[in-house]
Amino acid sequence: MILSNPAPSPDQAANVEPVDAATAAAPWPPERTARGAPPSPRYEALAARFRPIFARIRAGAAAREVERVLPYDAIGQLKAARFGALRVPEAEGGLGASLPDLFELLAELAQADSNLPQALRNHFGFAEDTVGSPDDPRRRHWIPRLAAGDLFGGAWSETGSAVVGTFETRIHRQGDGWRLTGRKYYTTGSLYADWIDVVGTGEDGEETSVVVAAKGPGVTIADDWDGFGQRLTASGTATFTEAPAIGEPLPTEVRFAYGTAFFQAVHLATLTGIARAAADEATRAVRERARTYSHAAGPRPSADPQVLQVVGRAHALAYAAGALNRQAAEAVQRAYEARIGGLPQADVQAVNVASEIELAQAQTVLTSLVLDATTILFDALGASATSRRHALDRHWRNARTIASHNPRIFKDRIVGDFAVNGTEPPFQWKIGQVLPAAP
Numbered sequence: 001m002i003l004s005n006p007a008p009s010p011d012q013a014a015n016v017e018p019v020d021a022a023t024a025a026a027p028w029p030p031e032r033t034a035r036g037a038p039p040s041p042r043y044e045a046l047a048a049r050f051r052p053i054f055a056r057i058r059a060g061a062a063a064r065e066v067e068r069v070l071p072y073d074a075i076g077q078l079k080a081a082r083f084g085a086l087r088v089p090e091a092e093g094g095l096g097a098s099l100p101d102l103f104e105l106l107a108e109l110a111q112a113d114s115n116l117p118q119a120l121r122n123h124f125g126f127a128e129d130t131v132g133s134p135d136d137p138r139r140r141h142w143i144p145r146l147a148a149g150d151l152f153g154g155a156w157s158e159t160g161s162a163v164v165g166t167f168e169t170r171i172h173r174q175g176d177g178w179r180l181t182g183r184k185y186y187t188t189g190s191l192y193a194d195w196i197d198v199v200g201t202g203e204d205g206e207e208t209s210v211v212v213a214a215k216g217p218g219v220t221i222a223d224d225w226d227g228f229g230q231r232l233t234a235s236g237t238a239t240f241t242e243a244p245a246i247g248e249p250l251p252t253e254v255r256f257a258y259g260t261a262f263f264q265a266v267h268l269a270t271l272t273g274i275a276r277a278a279a280d281e282a283t284r285a286v287r288e289r290a291r292t293y294s295h296a297a298g299p300r301p302s303a304d305p306q307v308l309q310v311v312g313r314a315h316a317l318a319y320a321a322g323a324l325n326r327q328a329a330e331a332v333q334r335a336y337e338a339r340i341g342g343l344p345q346a347d348v349q350a351v352n353v354a355s356e357i358e359l360a361q362a363q364t365v366l367t368s369l370v371l372d373a374t375t376i377l378f379d380a381l382g383a384s385a386t387s388r389r390h391a392l393d394r395h396w397r398n399a400r401t402i403a404s405h406n407p408r409i410f411k412d413r414i415v416g417d418f419a420v421n422g423t424e425p426p427f428q429w430k431i432g433q434v435l436p437a438a439p
Contacts, residue, residue, distance in 0.1 A: 034319070036319075036323065036326070039100035039104050039326060040098055040100060042101075043104065046086075047108065050083060050109075053074075053083075054109060057113050061391075065391045066388060068231060069232075071115060071232055072192065074116060075120075078120075082094075082095065082147075082148070083105075083149075084146065084149050085148070085149055086101070086124075087102060087127045089131070093143075094146065099265075100326060100329040103265055103266070103326075103328070104325070106269035107270070107276070107325060108273065109273065110271075111277045113232075114230065114273055115232040117269060117273070118230055118266070118267075118402065119233045120151070120189055121189065121266045123151050123154075124266060125154065125197075125262060125266075127146050128262055129255050133256075141246075141247060145194075151189070151192060151194050152194070153196045155184035155187040155197070155198040158183070166201065167182070169198065169199070169240065170200055171200045171201065171202050171208055171209075171210055171245065172202075177244055177245065178210055179242045180210055181242055182239075183239050184198065184239075187235065188233050190234065190238050191221050191223060192234060194214055195211050196211065197209060197211055198240065199252060206251060207251070208249040208250065209249060210247075211246045212243045212244065212246065218240055219240055221234075221236070221237075222237045222238075224237050227401050228401065229394070229399070229401030230402065256339060257335075258352050259427075260426075261328075261352070261355040261356050262335075265329060265332050265359060267406070268363065270402055271321060271367060271399055271402055271403070272322050272324075272366070272370070274402075275399075276321075278373050278377050278395040278396075279311070281395075282380050285381050286301045286307055286308075286381070289301045291384075292304065301381075310376055310379045311380055314373045314380075317369045317373035318369075321370055324362045325362075328358060328362040331358040332355055334354075334355060335352050353424050353425065360415050363408050364408045364411050367399070370403075371396065371400060377395070
């Protein structure tokens with residue numbers, strides 16, 4: 001069951017206004033400046049598969065934001081092109097993208113509409129864990145579905161009175177199978193998904209996970225996310241009532257240890273795309289704007305050196321964000337290679353620690369760059385840019401919302417504690433109440 005803002009029917013979908021041919025054929029990104037070499041020799045060929053879709057998504061992004069229209073059509077286009085199969089090896093029917101390729105593509109997608117990479121964040125987390133897993137029945141079950149383009153949502157976080165490190169959601173045996181009962185929030189992307197990866201408490205009190213069909217019995221998904229940013233990510237509530245699980249539960253302790261770095265890297269890619277979009281929209285608006293001020297430094301904005309300086313600064317901030325995004329992606333790639341490389345566990349752990357520290361360092365700096373870029377664009381455009389029809393505020397709101405996840409205020413301390421005392425970073429972020437110590 002899905003509550004509110006349902007997916008359009010085939011007839012409704014057919015009435016979606018198509019993007020004009022010029023927009024669809026336009027080079028992507030449309031305002032590309034000097035952003036460095038692609039992350040791999042095959043990146044441009046891989047990206048060419050999706051750039052026409054990105055262009056169509058970009059064409060409707062502001063209108064979807066203003067009217068709060070969930071991007072079912074955009075997700076459907078990506079699914080049909082098997083965007084979700086990026087990390088599946090080519091030998092197994094996927095597209096075989098490296099992690100630097102993936103995170104750069106997510107940045108390009110975020111440049112078109114930042115709701116979409118976040119809506120797919122749980123999907124790529126499940127895919128990453130599955131691709132690097134040992135060859136067992138679970139992997140053999142899900143890899144073909146990932147290769148075919150099936151999409152996965154996630155349901156991990158809970159609100160309410162749960163204690164840090166525990167889940168009120170229960171996974172229990174019933175007959176020959178397993179059932180799931182509980183309530184989750186921040187179930188990002190589940191409204192658009194075929195399957196949902198859910199974490200809960202097993203019969204012996206252990207933390208474990210199962211997959212359920214997103215539209216299966218006992219599953220209700222509500223579009224009740226009320227944040228001021230990333231409003232179209234479907235990050236609301238999922239309720240499970242004796243929902244049947246697919247296969248056996250998987251303990252979370254055996255899942256990919258660099259998961260925290262991976263999920264943060266998706267956020268960094270999304271933020272990078274937001275900065276690029278803000279810089280691009282400022283560029284186009286200044287180029288087209290005829291009105292200026294009596295006390296301006298030029299006869300029109302495109303000839304005003306102060307305005308051009310603001311635009312240049314926005315592009316520089318986006319460039320710096322992209323450089324950090326690339327560096328962070330390479331750190332996560334090393335963690336993946338360590339996982340599948342048969343290294344001693346101590347070596348794998350060292351690589352995981354390094355990747356976590358790199359992502360923490362990148363997070364605190366990159367978020368500030370992007371928040372700056374999404375603010376100063378208004379200095380180049382004046383009060384008319386605040387009109388709701390332009391939806392330029394979405395860039396700051398979306399960046400501020402993403403920057404509020406996995407709070408960055410803790411990351412500098414974690415890095416400093418590692419640098420000074422050798423304290424390893426936490427590999428899972430959990431939220432809840434802390435019980436008072438026993439007397």
